[in-house]
Amino acid sequence: MCGIVGYAGQRPCEEILVRSLKNLEYRGYDSAGIAVFEGDRLKTVKAQGSIDNGLVPKLEQVGQLSAVAGIGHTRWATHGEPSDINAHPIGNARVSIVHNGIIENYRRLKEFLISKGYSFESQTDTETVAKLLDYNYKGDPLEAVTATIAELEGAYSLSIIFREHKNKIYAVRKESPLIVGTGKGEMFIASDMTAILEYTREYYLPEAGEIAEVDKDGVTFYDVHGNVLEKELNTAEWDVTAAQKGGFEHFMLKEIHEQPAALKNTLTPRIVDGMPSFEECGLTDEMLRNYKNVFIVGCGSAMHAGMVGKYVIEEIARTPVIVDIASEFQYRNPLITKDDLLVIISQSGETADTLSALKLGKRIGADTLAAVNVAGSSIDREAKMSVKTLAGPEISVCSTKAYMVQCAFMYMFALRLAYARGTITADKCREYTAKLLETPQLIQECIDRKEQYQRVAANIMNAESLLYIGRGLDYALSMEGSLKLKEISYIHSESYAGGELKHGTISLIEDGMPVIAVATQTSLYPKTASNVEQVKSRGAKVVLVCRDSAEVGAEAADFLVRLPDTDDLLMPLVAVVPLQMMAYYTALDRECSIDKPRNLAKSVTVE
Numbered sequence: 001m002c003g004i005v006g007y008a009g010q011r012p013c014e015e016i017l018v019r020s021l022k023n024l025e026y027r028g029y030d031s032a033g034i035a036v037f038e039g040d041r042l043k044t045v046k047a048q049g050s051i052d053n054g055l056v057p058k059l060e061q062v063g064q065l066s067a068v069a070g071i072g073h074t075r076w077a078t079h080g081e082p083s084d085i086n087a088h089p090i091g092n093a094r095v096s097i098v099h100n101g102i103i104e105n106y107r108r109l110k111e112f113l114i115s116k117g118y119s120f121e122s123q124t125d126t127e128t129v130a131k132l133l134d135y136n137y138k139g140d141p142l143e144a145v146t147a148t149i150a151e152l153e154g155a156y157s158l159s160i161i162f163r164e165h166k167n168k169i170y171a172v173r174k175e176s177p178l179i180v181g182t183g184k185g186e187m188f189i190a191s192d193m194t195a196i197l198e199y200t201r202e203y204y205l206p207e208a209g210e211i212a213e214v215d216k217d218g219v220t221f222y223d224v225h226g227n228v229l230e231k232e233l234n235t236a237e238w239d240v241t242a243a244q245k246g247g248f249e250h251f252m253l254k255e256i257h258e259q260p261a262a263l264k265n266t267l268t269p270r271i272v273d274g275m276p277s278f279e280e281c282g283l284t285d286e287m288l289r290n291y292k293n294v295f296i297v298g299c300g301s302a303m304h305a306g307m308v309g310k311y312v313i314e315e316i317a318r319t320p321v322i323v324d325i326a327s328e329f330q331y332r333n334p335l336i337t338k339d340d341l342l343v344i345i346s347q348s349g350e351t352a353d354t355l356s357a358l359k360l361g362k363r364i365g366a367d368t369l370a371a372v373n374v375a376g377s378s379i380d381r382e383a384k385m386s387v388k389t390l391a392g393p394e395i396s397v398c399s400t401k402a403y404m405v406q407c408a409f410m411y412m413f414a415l416r417l418a419y420a421r422g423t424i425t426a427d428k429c430r431e432y433t434a435k436l437l438e439t440p441q442l443i444q445e446c447i448d449r450k451e452q453y454q455r456v457a458a459n460i461m462n463a464e465s466l467l468y469i470g471r472g473l474d475y476a477l478s479m480e481g482s483l484k485l486k487e488i489s490y491i492h493s494e495s496y497a498g499g500e501l502k503h504g505t506i507s508l509i510e511d512g513m514p515v516i517a518v519a520t521q522t523s524l525y526p527k528t529a530s531n532v533e534q535v536k537s538r539g540a541k542v543v544l545v546c547r548d549s550a551e552v553g554a555e556a557a558d559f560l561v562r563l564p565d566t567d568d569l570l571m572p573l574v575a576v577v578p579l580q581m582m583a584y585y586t587a588l589d590r591e592c593s594i595d596k597p598r599n600l601a602k603s604v605t606v607e
Helices: 014-022 051-062 106-115 126-136 141-149 251-257 259-270 285-290 301-316 352-364 378-382 401-420 426-448 450-460 473-489 498-503 522-536 568-589
Strands: 003-008 031-038 041-048 069-075 095-103 154-162 169-174 179-182 187-190 202-204 211-215 218-222 294-298 321-325 341-346 367-372 385-388 465-470 492-497 514-519 541-547 559-563
Touching: 003 014, 003 095, 003 154, 003 169, 003 211, 014 031, 014 051, 014 069, 031 051, 041 051, 041 095, 069 095, 069 154, 095 126, 106 126, 126 141, 126 154, 141 154, 141 169, 141 211, 169 187, 179 218, 187 211, 251 259, 251 568, 259 401, 259 426, 285 401, 294 301, 294 352, 301 321, 301 341, 301 401, 301 473, 301 568, 341 352, 341 401, 352 367, 352 378, 367 378, 367 401, 378 385, 401 426, 401 568, 426 568, 450 541, 450 559, 450 568, 465 473, 465 498, 465 522, 473 492, 473 514, 473 568, 492 498, 498 522, 514 522, 514 568, 522 541, 541 568, 559 568
Parallel strands: 294 321, 294 341, 341 367, 367 385, 465 492, 465 514, 514 541, 541 559
Antiparallel strands: 003 069, 003 187, 031 041, 031 069, 095 154, 154 169, 169 211, 179 187, 179 202, 211 218
C-alpha cells in the first residue's frame, strides 16, 4: 500500500526523502514523488514507475535541490490509473499533500469544489482533499486541516505542506498508519518505522484525528479543538540491520532463514513453569473457561494461520472454532455474541478489513484478542487484549516468518485454552509445550535441506497450473503453500482437501500436471496416499511432502520431500518450510520479482 515520508531538519532533504521512500518499496507501488520547500515556492517532482527508473531520473533533470523540508510518496493506484498526473504529491501553488487510504465521499466533495470554481486534473480522490485544504485555508494551517478532516469519510493518513509556512509539515491519520520520528535537530514522518530506521528509532504514534505540526525543532500534537496534547515517546525494538538483506539475495530467503529465531523469540517469553501464559495481555483461565465459541479472523496468510489454529483448538480443547476471512466476517452478520472470543490476526496491525472486523466484534460486545507483529498499531491498540508476535520487520510482501509466529501464537493459545477447560492435564500441556520449544531446531533442519526444494522447483517451474492436496492439518497447511507459490511465481495454484478430488477437481488432472501432496499426519497418511494414487494414475507429476519416518514405495511419487519428525499436531510448523522454499526457488527459476510481486502490497490498508 502507499508509502508516506516526510522530513524537516537542517540537511538537504532530497536524498533523505528518496532513501526513505526506497525503504518503503516493499509495500508495493506504481509511482513515486516528492514535494519540497524550494525558495519561496513548493517544488514537486513525481513520476510513474519505480523510484530508480522514474523519480530519480526526473530529479537528476531538475538538478540539486537545496530544500531542508518536504514530503514524499510511493503510490499504489486505487482511484485512477498509474500515471505522472495521478502520482503524489498532489496540490497547487499554496498546498501540497501525500495520501494513503481512500476518501469514500470524495465525489460529493468534488462536486462542491467544482461549484466553487475549482477544476481537477487527476482521477484521484487525493486531489479532492488537496483542493478542500486550499478552500479551507485562510492563513492558519491548523484550522484548515481541522476543517478539512471534519468533512472526510474513509480511512486515510495525510502529510501536508503549505507554501506560506515554510519548512513545517502537518500530518493526520484515521485508520491508516502514520508515525512521527524524532532525531537531533530533525524530524521525520513515515507510514511505518522501516522507512526511517537508518535515521532514528524514536517515534510518536498519533491517534486518529490528532494533528501533528512538525518542524526541525520538534513536534506539537493537537486535538480537533486545537488543544495541545502530550504524547509518549516510543523506541523501536529493532535497528536498521533487521530491515536489510544481510547477504541474502532476497528478503524472502532471509526471512525464511530467520524463522527459527523468530519462533524462539515469540515462544520463550510466554512460557511460564513449562506452560504457555497470557498474563501479559490479561487473558485468564477463568475467561477461557467461559467463552462459548472462538471466532478467528484474518486475511491471506493470517487467515491460514487461523485455519491451523482451528484444527488444533478443536482437537485438544474441544471448543467450536469459526474461521473467517475478515472481509466476509464484517458483511455476513456473523452469529457472534458477548459470550464469545474474537481472535484477530494481522502482521501489520493495520489491515483494513481485519480492523473493521475487530470493531464489529467490539460493538457486539465480544472480547477481542489480537495477535500482531507491530506494537502500537491500530489493531494492537483497538483490541481488548493483544499479544505481540516477535518476528521483527518482515520486508518481503510474501509472508513467511510472520505466518510462522502467528501459528506459534495459535498453538500457545490452543494449549492454554485446553488446559483451562480441562481437556488436557497440566502434564500433557507441558509435554506439548516442550515439543513446541523444540520446533525451531527442526525448522532449521528443514531449511538446511534446500537441495530437495531446488530439485522440485526445477521440475514445476514451467507448469501453467497445479494443485496442492492434504487432509486435516495438512489441508490447512496446503492453503498456505498454494498461496506462497501463486503470489510470487505467478503459477495458477489451488489447494483442496484430498477427499474432495473425486467431487469434481480430479477432472482437471492431465498428463504432467504437478500435484503437491502434503502427508504429515500419521493417521491420515493412508487416505492421502490413496489420493496420490488417484492423481498419479491420471498422469499427474506428484511431489509428496512427508516425514522422515513415513514408509513410501519407490513408485508412490515422482519427487519426495522429507521432513524431520515431530508430533502430528506440530507438523504444520515444520512442513510449511519446504512449501515456502519450493515457492521461492520456483519463482527464482522463473526470474520473478520475489520480494515485490506484481499487483501486491505488503500492508493492505484499504478495503
